[in-house]
Amino acid sequence: MPSVGPVPMPVVVILIALLLAMGSARLWTARQTPPPRPSGAGRVLDMLLVGLLCGRVSFVIANLDLYREAPWSVLQIADGGYHVAAVLATGLVWGLWSLRGHASLRVPVLCSALAGSLLWGVGSHGLATWQANTLALPAVQVLDLQARPLDLQQFRGRPLVLNLWASWCGPCRREMPVLARAQQAHPELQFVFLNQGEPQDEVEQFLRAERLELRGVLLDEPAAASTALGVRAYPSTLLFDAQGRLQDLHLGELTHAGLEHKLRRLR
Known part of the structure; x- marks a missing residue:
């Protein structure tokens, strides 16, 4: 099963990791009185979006020769062109910067984001291993x-x-x-x-x-x-x-x- 309906399994893994990270941040901060603003779950989502944007820009810059003939293809973000290291690094840096005035959110947001990143990494590795061992070239x-x-x-x-x-x-x-x-x-x-x-x-x-x-x-x-x-x-x-x-x-x-x-x- 390489997809869930039209959604590829690698995207499903990312979504599951994101939802668990956001849920963890939300539950963690729900015990604080008064509830902190901005939302911890929202900050986790922002970290991912900023990370993905920077990971995409990093990939495009590193492969400008491949995009030169069809620059419009830069916008086709589903082609899989991202630098994972840039996604993680810039997401973390942006998270630290955005939380500089919200001390009560730092530990819940950063720990939840770390847990989501680890789950993403383990899930992606497990999916790749499962696909390699299960979805072999068929005898058709x-x-x-x-x-x-x-x-x-x-x-x-x-x-x-x-x-x-x-x-x-x-x-x-x-x-x-x-x-x-x-x-x-x-x-x-x-x-x-x-x-x-x-x-x-x-x-x-x-x-x-x-x-x-x-x-x-x-x-x-x-x-x-x-x-x-x-x-x-x-x-x-x-x-x-x-x-x-x-x-x-x-x-x-x-x-x-x-x-x-x-x-x-x-x-």
Whole structure:
């Protein structure tokens, strides 16, 4: 289960950690008379938001070369481009600064934020370990564009980028040029564009109309790969290591910078 409905599991982990941290700060400060102002829970939320903003800015600055050709993609915050260290450091610094005049809130807010950060770290590590051990490259029978049968297991041995897509999916269509460019730039990686639920003629018509030059376009008309991997939304891009273990999963449209960042870690 890589997501809860349309929400990716890494986001679910962050939300759970945030809610527990805010709840802890709220309960801790509720015993103070009179109730402190501003709200301790609100300060925890502000620390996260400021941290995420600075973590995003840090990532964009460090990868300006990746954003130069499509600067608008800076706004696509769901591409996964954040520096976690910057998120934590700037969130802490902002929290200390914002609480300088509220001594009664310092310990509850900072301890709750620390507990939430630890839970986020442990939960993220546990999720990554579970995904690597559970969501392995499935043994699914698919077809190539010459109607020859293949098994996804044959792609073990080299790192694999598996893109699940459909031609009716707008975000799938928009990200295809990004993936095509990445395939050209990274011959050391395998790319499989596994269409879900469409017949061969529709797929070929789409490729001709979009003038896409892609290697590794395969057909999975029963959408067996989506079922095996628990994927419920397209596009979904899964990155497997040479042993077929899931290393990363992205639900939704990828930007050039977001994809390149993931590919660099896959090598």
